[in-house]
Amino acid sequence: MSEVPGGHSRQTAAKPFWGWHRLQADWAEAIVTAAGVRPGELVLDLGAGTGALTEPLLDVGARVIAVELHPGRVTRLRRRFAAAVADRRLAVVQVDLLAFHWPRRPFRIVANPPFAITSPLIMRITSSDHRLRQADLLLKRSVVRDRVARQQGHASGFTSSAALELPRHAFTPRPPVDVGVLRLTRRRS
């Protein structure tokens, strides 16, 4: 897959956060369906874990770049989706999601990144020069509501909307906060 980032700069590298509330498969599927991903689209799964979102993304025919920093999870992703890696429908990249190179062609993001790096990630998404069409990000619901109310990112060309709200039982173990999906959509110029 030619769009696979080949390297990364450490200048914005984040301290890794390994803690994890595992997203249930039915909810992962619902998120991908709600995002409206179409066959052939390039989608980044940032903080892919062991592939909760990677699987339904591949199932709908997307080409996926799974970005994950944890070495053990990277190994599990490559094993679990070996056929898709062999077919070049999936690239698993072990790199810091705050420091990897964006694809050159149009792409989407569908991701459940660590809450602890939500702000720098959104800042990076909305301030970079790239061809992102739409990002669907699982975040604390309070953050989603705040960003939608304030339309942060609007100045840089993105509209914020609340795409989905998830119940706490969508995760194992249940998180201590409510979670929702923030959708960033590039505005037409």
Ligand SMILES: C[S@@+](CC[C@H](N)C(=O)[O-])C[C@H]1O[C@@H](n2cnc3c(N)ncnc32)[C@H](O)[C@@H]1O
């Ligand atoms: C909230 S979990 C989501 C896992 C999976 N996508 C899911 O929905 O169940 C976030 C993932 O991001 C990974 N991670 C943490 N910091 C990272 C970083 N700086 N760069 C890339 N991945 C990171 C963690 O190892 C973890 O697997």
